Amino acid sequence: MIQFQQVSKRYPGGFDAVKNLSFEIQTGELVFLAGHSGAGKSTLLKLIAGIEKPSSGAVLVNNQNVSRLGRKALPYVRRHLGLIFQDHKILYDRSVYDNVRLPLDIVGFDGREVKRRVLAALDKVGLSGKEKLNPVALSGGEQQRLCIARAVVHRPAILLADEPTANLDRDYAHDILELFKSFHQVGVTLVISAHDETLMADYGRRILRLKHGEFTA
Amino acid sequence: MKHWIRLNALALQRTVAAMVRHPLNHGLNLLVIAIAAAFPFGFYLLLSSVAAVTAQLPVEPQISVFLKPAAGSAEIGGIKELLAQDERVANARFVAKDEALKDLQAKVGSDDLLAGLTENPLPDAFLVTTRSDASAAALDALKTELAGRPGVDEVQLDSAWAQRLERLLALGRGLLEVIVVLLAVALALITGNAIRMQILTRRDEIEVAKLIGATDAFIRRPFMYAAAVQGLIGGLLACGIVVTALYWLNPAVTELASAYGQRFALHLPGPLEIGAVCLVTTLLNLVGAWLAVWRHLRRFF
Ligand SMILES: Nc1ncnc2c1ncn2[C@@H]1O[C@H](COP(=O)(O)OP(=O)(O)OP(=O)(O)O)[C@@H](O)[C@H]1O
Numbered sequence: 179m180i181q182f183q184q185v186s187k188r189y190p191g192g193f194d195a196v197k198n199l200s201f202e203i204q205t206g207e208l209v210f211l212a213g214h215s216g217a218g219k220s221t222l223l224k225l226i227a228g229i230e231k232p233s234s235g236a237v238l239v240n241n242q243n244v245s246r247l248g249r250k251a252l253p254y255v256r257r258h259l260g261l262i263f264q265d266h267k268i269l270y271d272r273s274v275y276d277n278v279r280l281p282l283d284i285v286g287f288d289g290r291e292v293k294r295r296v297l298a299a300l301d302k303v304g305l306s307g308k309e310k311l312n313p314v315a316l317s318g319g320e321q322q323r324l325c326i327a328r329a330v331v332h333r334p335a336i337l338l339a340d341e342p343t344a345n346l347d348r349d350y351a352h353d354i355l356e357l358f359k360s361f362h363q364v365g366v367t368l369v370i371s372a373h374d375e376t377l378m379a380d381y382g383r384r385i386l387r388l389k390h391g392e393f394t395a
Numbered sequence: 396m397k398h399w400i401r402l403n404a405l406a407l408q409r410t411v412a413a414m415v416r417h418p419l420n421h422g423l424n425l426l427v428i429a430i431a432a433a434f435p436f437g438f439y440l441l442l443s444s445v446a447a448v449t450a451q452l453p454v455e456p457q458i459s460v461f462l463k464p465a466a467g468s469a470e471i472g473g474i475k476e477l478l479a480q481d482e483r484v485a486n487a488r489f490v491a492k493d494e495a496l497k498d499l500q501a502k503v504g505s506d507d508l509l510a511g512l513t514e515n516p517l518p519d520a521f522l523v524t525t526r527s528d529a530s531a532a533a534l535d536a537l538k539t540e541l542a543g544r545p546g547v548d549e550v551q552l553d554s555a556w557a558q559r560l561e562r563l564l565a566l567g568r569g570l571l572e573v574i575v576v577l578l579a580v581a582l583a584l585i586t587g588n589a590i591r592m593q594i595l596t597r598r599d600e601i602e603v604a605k606l607i608g609a610t611d612a613f614i615r616r617p618f619m620y621a622a623a624v625q626g627l628i629g630g631l632l633a634c635g636i637v638v639t640a641l642y643w644l645n646p647a648v649t650e651l652a653s654a655y656g657q658r659f660a661l662h663l664p665g666p667l668e669i670g671a672v673c674l675v676t677t678l679l680n681l682v683g684a685w686l687a688v689w690r691h692l693r694r695f696f
């Protein structure tokens with residue numbers, strides 16, 4: 179489902195964020211991405227979503243070379259992805275409801291379907307009844323849940339979560355990971371990054387460990 | 396198709412909502428657009444009003460051929476024959492100097508003016524009316540030809556003022572073209588800038604939308620609607636400004652014209668002209684908005 183072929187990313191300025199990475203993630207797999215701050219976790223996830231282009235090598239998603247896609251084609255690939263950003267990218271000028279509906283508006287769902295799906299997604303992440311609130315009124319953990327709801331509302335095949343458990347206490351972090359596990363159980367392919375590896379250990383899943391842009395054992 | 400209609404309906408609905416939410420900002424933009432469009436439109440109406448009047452003016456030019464005092468009857472006869480045969484001439488009348496003096500006396504209304512004169516200072520003359528379809532070049536040629544005849548002292552082309560007016564109108568039309576082009580560019584820039592402001596207030600939303608799979612068209616759509624609405628209302632406002640100005644100016648213009656014995660009024664814009672103005676402002680707004688969105692979206696993949 180996701181395949182990296184000798185992928186390197188050099189940012190303007192000459193810094194190599196990831197170096198010569200090759201790996202494959204199968205359809206329906208749940209994979210953790212671990213590594214210190216600055217190891218290249220976010221860069222790797224951005225490469226999958228086509229937000230960054232590799233300096234060399236190829237990134238394949240659904241057998242499509244994401245790095246080669248043009249302006250016109252890329253949006254349609256991204257609609258198969260659910261993205262949870264490290265910096266959240268919540269829009270604070272609108273309600274929780276209107277934040278979550280954005281991916282549906284982009285695709286052009288009709289009003290009733292939008293309502294049904296948004297409420298279902300909010301219910302799934304445990305934010306029922308908070309749809310009219312402004313996101314600033316949510317706690318840190320609840321804001322994270324809002325991001326998850328927005329990422330899954332259009333039922334993507336692949337979910338990429340960048341440090342979804344950052345700044346959360348251990349129990350709350352486990353609640354969030356349980357939520358991801360439930361998506362995994364219905365067949366979604368997941369890549370979840372975190373710098374705290376001990377959290378992942380309990381799940382017995384494959385862990386990709388990054389150190390200064392390279393995999394370690 | 397259904398999706399496409401829904402996406403458009405949604406975008407239009409949001410556009411109108413945004414305009415209602417920030418009436419002052421949008422109002423000011425509209426005013427600037429309206430004034431920029433009102434200038435060339437008003438100028439155009441002024442020109443077409445003047446052009447309509449000049450089209451009705453009797454443009455059959457007169458040529459006065461003044462003869463030398465020494466000109467004899469043979470020379471006068473030769474000129475008369477020439478004028479009778481010339482295709483450019485509609486009518487030629489010989490005015491003897493005595494007749495001219497009588498005319499002048501009648502006009503002045505007294506003998507005093509001429510009392511001191513021992514002899515008639517006026518020359519014999521031909522008053523020539525040329526055909527109205529004769530070109531300015533043909534008349535010039537005729538003038539030179541007549542001036543070269545023996546016995547002719549001076550030839551005056553009285554239609555010069557009509558030609559001058561015609562040239563002035565041509566200059567006005569040229570000026571109009573320049574103004575239209577300049578203000579069209581200005582209008583596209585102004586609206587582009589207004590749209591750029593709207594883009595900046597929604598930059599976060601645009602970024603997120605781009606990241607999660609919005610097409611450029613999706614991002615562009617609400618701004619294009621905003622520009623179209625802005626252009627349409629701006630165009631209508633421009634017409635309103637012009638019509639108000641004409642109503643206000645017309646009594647004074649009519650009065651001025653009647654003082655010169657002319658019936659003249661600035662004509663009000665018709666529905667076709669109003670439609671054209673709105674179409675142009677709308678298109679220019681769309682161009683400005685498209686450029687503004689394009690510039691902003693360039694930074695995203
Ligand atoms: N846009 C950019 N321009 C230049 N350098 C960048 C850019 N983005 C990231 N980097 C650099 O690339 C390296 C990897 O960054 P990345 O964000 O992928 O790390 P990370 O593993 O996600 O770290 P963290 O856990 O702190 O989020 C860092 O050293 C960072 O400074």
Ligand SMILES: [Mg+2]
Binds near residue numbers: 219220221264340
């Ligand atoms: Mg990161």
